[in-house]
Amino acid sequence: MRSTRGSSSSGSDSNQRETSTHGGLGMKTAAILAFAGALAALFVLGVGTGWAGHRPNNEVLVGGAISQTGQYAEPAGRQVYSIKLWVDEVNARGGLLGHTIVLRLLDDKSDIQTSIKLYEKLITEDKVDLLLAPYSSGITEAVANVNERYKMPFLAYGASSTPIWEKGRRYIFNIVAVAEDYQKGAVHLARQIGVTKAAIIGQDSLFPRQAGKGAKDWCKKLGIDVVLEENYPTKQTDFTALLQKIKAADAEAVFSNSYFADSAAQLRQMRELNLNFKLYSSTIGPSLPNFPEQLGATAEYVLGFSQWEPLPKVLGHPGMQEYIERYEKRFGEKPNYHAGGAYGALQVTEAALKKVGSFDNEKLRDALATMEVQTIYGRYKVDARGMNSHEGLTFQVLRGQRRVVWPEKWAETRAELPTPEWSKR
Secondary structure: OOOHHHHOOOOOOOHHHHHHHHOOOOHHHHHHHHHHHHHHHHHHHHHHHHHHHHHHEEEEEEEEEOOOOOHHHHHHHHHHHHHHHHHHHHOOOOEEEEEEEEEEEEOOOOOHHHHHHHHHHHHHHHOOOOEOOOOOOHHHHHHHHHHHHHOOOOOEEEOOHHHOOOOOOOOOOOOOHHHHHHHHHHHHHHHOOOOEEEEEEEEHHHHHHHHHHHHHHHHHOOOOOEEEEEEOOOOOOOOOOHHHHHHHHOOEEEEEEEHHHHOOOOOHHHHHOOOOOOOOEOHHHHHHOOHHHHHHHHOOOOEEEEEOOOOHHHHHHOOOOHHHHHHHHHOOOOOOHHHHHHHHHHHHHHHHHHHHOOOOOOHHHHHHHHHOOEEEOEEEOOOOOOEEEEOEEEEEEEEOOEEEEOOHOOOOOOOOOOOHHHHHH
């Protein structure tokens, strides 16, 4: 169609040539655009349905970017163990929907921007058939924008911050308890021993902030006054000034929303400074298998949160004992909740794929949104946001072992609180 510029009063040839270039599509341009559109449609079709049927040797490519170095390497590493265990088990029994799994795990170095780039690569270049989730709420929040754009679902097992699931996303689900409940048990135990004043501290990143928000809410509900609330940089190692501020504020309990390195540093410095509190609780650090080993007596009496513990007689989830034995035989340690969560999520994903009978991402998404599955980790059934209803545990390090102390229905023993002073240990 000719534009009004082409029928101007000048009637010049140059005006008409300009119209055919900018106001309409020449045959060459139209052909190029048609080819580009067909190519885009082919790419979307490939992303939507999976490439498993077109790979050599009847293979299916399963991939993700998980922190193997950096601050998240310890917890994420346990998830990698379970992923590898699951892959080998599935391949041994005939593969995933009859396809041999080829695993591609990339290292995001515990960095958000690196993870974003790697997931773009996995989807657009490697053309994975099935996505695995990253570790940490901060990284998952960022990556969720990528898989949402390409309409590739995944089930998160290392992210628990509620805001991730409050943005109307359709392609991300979770299997874990929410970050806001990580300190729930510790706050209840603090109230039981008469604590009236507490400090809430944590790294200045998404998960610790949400865990801190939850701790504050639970303190308010149970009548504990929060006398100090402070977040610190993610790479901070010296907590002397912060710990002294906590003591000066007359806090009796410390709810630390921390990982391994920062919680370990805080405890060591508390001991060096002879700062005594009735209760110290950390979200992530104490749950790692090597925490009591590396800290020794300094780790004693510390409270921690666990999504799951290798206690089949206590929790009673089907298949737990067999999973624990296989994991321990291969990796030389009992699985912690990071490992258990990853394995449980993969059980759900496998069940969903079997239900739909293909690697069609839209059908897989619908199955993850609607199905109910019992796993070694517990029951999976998500709400409209994609969040599972999962109840966590509070444990205490006692004589070098993690022992569940809350809630009472799952407690192995009673909590030994208040914490003895350093000089009396």
